[in-house]
Amino acid sequence: MPMYQVKPVCGGDIKIDLPSCMYKLPNVHAQQGNSCTSEHALQNGEVDPAVKALEARQDEIMRKLYELKAAVEGLAKTVTTPDADLDLTVISSLSSPTFSSTTLKGTTDLDTLLGKDHGALRDIVINANPAQPPLTLLVLHSLLCQRYRVLSTVHVHSSVASVPPQLLSCLGPRHADSYARQLFQLGFTLIWKDVPKLQMKFSIQNMCPIEGEANVARFLFKLLAPYPGDAALATSVDSWVDTAFFQLVEGSAKEQAAVLRALNSALGRSPWLVGPEFSLADVACYCCLLRSGSASVAPANVQRWLKSCENVGHFGPAKALLQ
Amino acid sequence: MTKEEAQGATEEEQQAQSKKGQKKQQKEAEKAAKKAEKQAKLAAEQQSTEEDDFAKDRYGMPAMVQSQQKLDRALVRVQDLTPERADQLIWLRARVHTSRAKGKQCFLVLRQQQFNVQALVAVGDRASKQMVKFAANITKESIVDVEAAVRKVEQKIESCSQQDVELHIERIFVVSQAEARLPLQLDDAVRPEAVGEEEGRATVNQDTKLDNRVIDLRTTTSQAIFRLQSGVCQLFRDTLTTKGFVEIQTPKIISAASEGGANVFTVSYFKTSAYLAQSPQLYKQMCICADFEKVFCVGPVFRAEDSNTHRHLTEFVGLDIEMAFNYHYHEVIDSITDTMVQIFKGLRDNFQTEIQTVNKQFPSEPFKFLEPTLRLEFTEGVAMLREAGVEMGDEEDLSTPNEKLLGRLVKEKYDTDFYVLDKYPLAVRPFYTMPDPSDPKYSNSYDMFMRGEEILSGAQRVHDAQLLTERATHHQIDLEKIKAYIDSFRYGAPPHGGGGIGLERVCMLYLGLHNVRQTSMFPRDPKRLTP
Numbered sequence: 001m002p003m004y005q006v007k008p009v010c011g012g013d014i015k016i017d018l019p020s021c022m023y024k025l026p027n028v029h030a031q032q033g034n035s036c037t038s039e040h041a042l043q044n045g046e047v048d049p050a051v052k053a054l055e056a057r058q059d060e061i062m063r064k065l066y067e068l069k070a071a072v073e074g075l076a077k078t079v080t081t082p083d084a085d086l087d088l089t090v091i092s093s094l095s096s097p098t099f100s101s102t103t104l105k106g107t108t109d110l111d112t113l114l115g116k117d118h119g120a121l122r123d124i125v126i127n128a129n130p131a132q133p134p135l136t137l138l139v140l141h142s143l144l145c146q147r148y149r150v151l152s153t154v155h156v157h158s159s160v161a162s163v164p165p166q167l168l169s170c171l172g173p174r175h176a177d178s179y180a181r182q183l184f185q186l187g188f189t190l191i192w193k194d195v196p197k198l199q200m201k202f203s204i205q206n207m208c209p210i211e212g213e214a215n216v217a218r219f220l221f222k223l224l225a226p227y228p229g230d231a232a233l234a235t236s237v238d239s240w241v242d243t244a245f246f247q248l249v250e251g252s253a254k255e256q257a258a259v260l261r262a263l264n265s266a267l268g269r270s271p272w273l274v275g276p277e278f279s280l281a282d283v284a285c286y287c288c289l290l291r292s293g294s295a296s297v298a299p300a301n302v303q304r305w306l307k308s309c310e311n312v313g314h315f316g317p318a319k320a321l322l323q
Numbered sequence: 324m325t326k327e328e329a330q331g332a333t334e335e336e337q338q339a340q341s342k343k344g345q346k347k348q349q350k351e352a353e354k355a356a357k358k359a360e361k362q363a364k365l366a367a368e369q370q371s372t373e374e375d376d377f378a379k380d381r382y383g384m385p386a387m388v389q390s391q392q393k394l395d396r397a398l399v400r401v402q403d404l405t406p407e408r409a410d411q412l413i414w415l416r417a418r419v420h421t422s423r424a425k426g427k428q429c430f431l432v433l434r435q436q437q438f439n440v441q442a443l444v445a446v447g448d449r450a451s452k453q454m455v456k457f458a459a460n461i462t463k464e465s466i467v468d469v470e471a472a473v474r475k476v477e478q479k480i481e482s483c484s485q486q487d488v489e490l491h492i493e494r495i496f497v498v499s500q501a502e503a504r505l506p507l508q509l510d511d512a513v514r515p516e517a518v519g520e521e522e523g524r525a526t527v528n529q530d531t532k533l534d535n536r537v538i539d540l541r542t543t544t545s546q547a548i549f550r551l552q553s554g555v556c557q558l559f560r561d562t563l564t565t566k567g568f569v570e571i572q573t574p575k576i577i578s579a580a581s582e583g584g585a586n587v588f589t590v591s592y593f594k595t596s597a598y599l600a601q602s603p604q605l606y607k608q609m610c611i612c613a614d615f616e617k618v619f620c621v622g623p624v625f626r627a628e629d630s631n632t633h634r635h636l637t638e639f640v641g642l643d644i645e646m647a648f649n650y651h652y653h654e655v656i657d658s659i660t661d662t663m664v665q666i667f668k669g670l671r672d673n674f675q676t677e678i679q680t681v682n683k684q685f686p687s688e689p690f691k692f693l694e695p696t697l698r699l700e701f702t703e704g705v706a707m708l709r710e711a712g713v714e715m716g717d718e719e720d721l722s723t724p725n726e727k728l729l730g731r732l733v734k735e736k737y738d739t740d741f742y743v744l745d746k747y748p749l750a751v752r753p754f755y756t757m758p759d760p761s762d763p764k765y766s767n768s769y770d771m772f773m774r775g776e777e778i779l780s781g782a783q784r785v786h787d788a789q790l791l792t793e794r795a796t797h798h799q800i801d802l803e804k805i806k807a808y809i810d811s812f813r814y815g816a817p818p819h820g821g822g823g824i825g826l827e828r829v830c831m832l833y834l835g836l837h838n839v840r841q842t843s844m845f846p847r848d849p850k851r852l853t854p
Binding site for chain 1: 651653667668671690691692693694695697698699700702703704705706707709710711732735736737738739
């Protein structure tokens, strides 16, 4: 039995507000006429922004530190226990937030992705054969236009005699400001040319041309949002993209039917092909399905998924082109 | 040197041949002349009559054609000699390209512009030994009238343009004889530059070709080049006329140098002197102020630049365009680039034979372009050059090597040989260029490039007299000299712009040739004034 009993002085669950800023200064603007803040008033214009900048820098550094710490922890797990099951909950919390289905918000930045800006429009040049219009790229173009200011142009190369008019207007109407190229962040130049395989050129000095619609789609998608940080999800996306391009488009009827069955079962488990979010896999499979012509005979889950894709928007131009 | 030795040897051969030939020709000439007159009097007889004195009237050198009489003989073109005409007896007039005797036969190649056909004179019931000898001795480049039967051949004759037929000559007369010693051999003039095992075979120097331009122009390559050039001019006129442009003719003798005094030719003009126009700039703009709205003109341009380069001439043909626009000078750029694209398309679709003929002697990559034309801004061009390692200032003009490098970079990225570079810096353009509205460092001016070389320099012109005076003063130009020019804008002038191209340079760059003198019929440069 205790000798002395003392009533608790303070409650056990008082919330303590931990300060978020290291150095606090009285607000200069709020106490104008006060004598005790006269010295702060003198330094009026110089104190506030510097403090704010310091705060911001500190936040940034702390955030980076946390990220780094988390990454190192994750790596440490794999190094020390190589055959331990990767804790999915930990890893998925590391991956940067992906995107909602309609507006893709990612932590991407054109400078980091495409290299330093030399003061000129960053022009992506795509050479496509008019006999096989790249539907996925049209969808991605529409998504890019939402995210950045894109200057889109369509040209016909001299190796092609003529193209049907809908191919000339597939990127939409000409932007009102298209006479001033430097107002745009990104250029999207589509050239209808007699090429055996779709080709993309961006930076002649640093990049070789990228060939194949699937690969160009991957490049363009990275401008919108980074690939899912989770390696399994990323591989899944890649695998669906390849399935779409190799088996749906170029495969025999049997292969196409097999892909449709696989799609059906995958879509039975989640609303989108890869996880809960809309991704490049959905874009690729939709377009290839449309092109192979088997959209009408697709099973129930696939039909539902096709409708949801169309609800996302951006698939209009691709569909129009096929008519 | 190999060339001279080879030429000397052939000259001696020809002299030996011609001595023999001339003696024979003198004997036969008079008889043949009388007989030829008799035959010519008869109505067009397609069958030659067999006579006992055997072939003496079926060859020779008739009297000079002084329009003695009007024959209704139909001459067939060499290009129409096809297997459909097999076994027909036809007359034709062509040049003797080569003649080669082989025992009882003589093979001739008869040439007409780009087409040639093999012909044969054989000793038989139609021809005598003397006739074969006569045919073998006809000098190269002589013009002959030939009556022959068209025969099909089993094996294609690769060396001629008419590969499926051969002519068996029944009658041959020399209408105009060429001198025995030619200043250059046509076969040498058409031979491509030596590569590998072909080294040592003769080709002809450009200067020799230009000195004997009349003969050089007979080659298949030259014929093709100038037909293509005619096509360019034709397409230019047709495209612009369809767009509603009016063709104007501007004066070439002018009183004051329009673009700086250094590069003008002076001519004496009665008691004073005048200048030859450097460009129709001033008069094009006056036409716009005179409400013609869209004009173009095709005419000579005279530049007294002492530049001895592969792409400068002192006199060339300028194709100039000027048009009034509504709100933005890009309307002008679109119009000009569309015209150029129509010209390229017309050449690509209708002149493939000519392009292939030129390529045989001067191989090059086919010309590629985009429609609509690619338009890059000057800052983009500078960025591309900087990325490639070139150091240059923001407002610096592009030097020729930089232009070529930029052309290669653009070709690499966009696969086009023709593009427009827009928004040049104001400091490097003439005083009548309109400055950019938002950035005073730049101007509303543009250059167009083909295969990395500049072909057109154009801009939106200043159409306000006051601004024009300011700009002229800024460039330290004497206002008195350009008073008439400034006056033309004082009575209401629409906003306008335009540009001009050089016909010879465009042809040279389209075909991928390396010297503008090849596309100028009788070129003029600081060192050449004749032919």
